[in-house]
Amino acid sequence: MKVEIWSDIMCPFCYIGKRKFENALQQFAGRETVEVQWRSFELDPNMQTVPGQSIHELLAARKGVSVEQGKQMNDHMAVIAAEVGLHYDFDRMIPTNTFLAHRFLHLAAAHGLQDAAEERVFAAYFVEGKNVGDLNTLAQLGAELGLDAMEVTRLLETEAYAQQVRLDEYEAQQVGARGVPFFVFNNKYAVSGAQPSELFLEVLQKVQSEEQPVVVAGAEGAACDVDGAC
Template identity: 70%
Template sequence: MKLEIWSDIMCPFCYIGKRRLENALAQFPHRDALHIVWRSFELDPNMQTKPGQSIHELLAERKGVSLAQGQQMNAHMGQIAQEVGLRFDFDNMVPVNTFLAHRFLHLAATHGQQDAAKEHVLAAYFTEGRNVDDIDTLVEIGAALGFDAAEVRAVLHTDAYTQEVRHDEYQARQIGVRGVPYFVFDDKYAVSGAQPSELFLEVLEKVWEEAHPAPAPVVLATGDACGLDGSDC
C-alpha cells in the first residue's frame, strides 16, 4: 500500500498534517504495510533565504498586513500545532528557499530514511530555528540519521537529485495539486490539506479493504433452506 505526500518544508500545515496522519496510523492495524513517499513541492521557488528577516516580517509583507497582525496569525497557527503536540518557534524561524532541503530528502530516500529525514528537517525549521538551506545543517541532520557526513556534503555541493525534485513538481502539476499537503493513496484517492486524523483513518481503511477484499466462503455442502423471498419455506 503506497502513500505519496506532496509537501514543503516551510508549510506549517504540512507538519501538522504529518502529525494527524501519524495519529491515524497509530490506530491502523496495517500501518507496517504502508510505504510512504515524500514528494517535493516548493510553495515559492523564487524565495530567497533571509537569515536576518523574521518569519513575522515575511508573513506581514506577503499578506499586506501589519507586523502585529502577522504575529497574531503565527500565534494562531502555533495554537493549531500545539493541538497535535508540536511547538512552533516563530520568533526564531529562518525564512529559507527549500530546494536544497528537498534534494537532501531525495538523498535520504536512497538510504531508506526519507520519513525520518523529513521529520528532522521539519523540526529543524519549525522548532529549532535552524537554517535548512545551509549545507552544514543538513550534513548534521544526515549524520544524526547515520549517513556518512562526507557523502552528504559532497552530494549537496553538486546538483544531484535536482531532476528528482523537478519530477515531483511536474507530477504535482499533472494531477492538479494547487496546495500542500496533498496525499495520494495507492494512485486512487487524494486528500488535500491537513485533514483530521479520523478522515485519514477512514481513507486508509477504505483503500486497504479495496486492495484486500474479504474472500467469499467456499460452500462445502448445501441443504434445505429458505430463499430470500420466502418461496422455499
C-alpha cells in the same frame, strides 16, 4: 498500500498534517502494510533568504498586513500545532528557499532514511530555528541521521537529486496538487490539507477494504486445495 505525501518544509500545515496522518496510522490495523513516500513541493521556488528577516515580516509582506498582524497569525498557527504536540517557535524560524533541503531529503531516501529525514528537517526548521537552506546545517542533520557529513556536503554541492525534486513537482501537477500537504492513496484517492486523523483513518480503511479479494456467496465450486486434494 502506498501513500504519497507532497509537502514543503516551510509549510506549517505540512508538519501538522504529518502528525495527524501518523496518529491515524497508529490506529490502523494494517499499518505494517502501508508504504509512505514523501514527495517534494516548493510553495515558492523563487524564495530568497533575506538576512535578518523574520517569518513575521515575511508573512506580513505577503499578506499585505502589519508585522504585528503577521505575528498574530503565526501565534494562532502555533496554537494549532500544539494541539498535535508540536511546539513551533516562529520567533526563531529562518525563512529560506527549500530546494536544497528537498534534495537532501531525496539523498536521505536513497539511504532508506526518508521519513526520519523529513521529521528531522521539519523539527530543525519549525522548532529549533535552524537554517535548512544552509549546506552546513543539512550536513549536520545528515550526520545525526547516520549519514556521512562529508558525503552530504559533496553531493549537495553538485546537482545531485535535483532531477528527482523536479520530477516530484511535475507529478504534483499531474495529480492535481495545488497546495500542500497533499496525500494520494494507491494512486486513487487524494486528501488535500492537514485533515483530522479520523478522516485519514477512514480513507486508510476504505483503501484496505478495496484491496481485499471479493468473495461471492454461494455454493463452493470445484477446486483443488493446498494439500493437493481435488
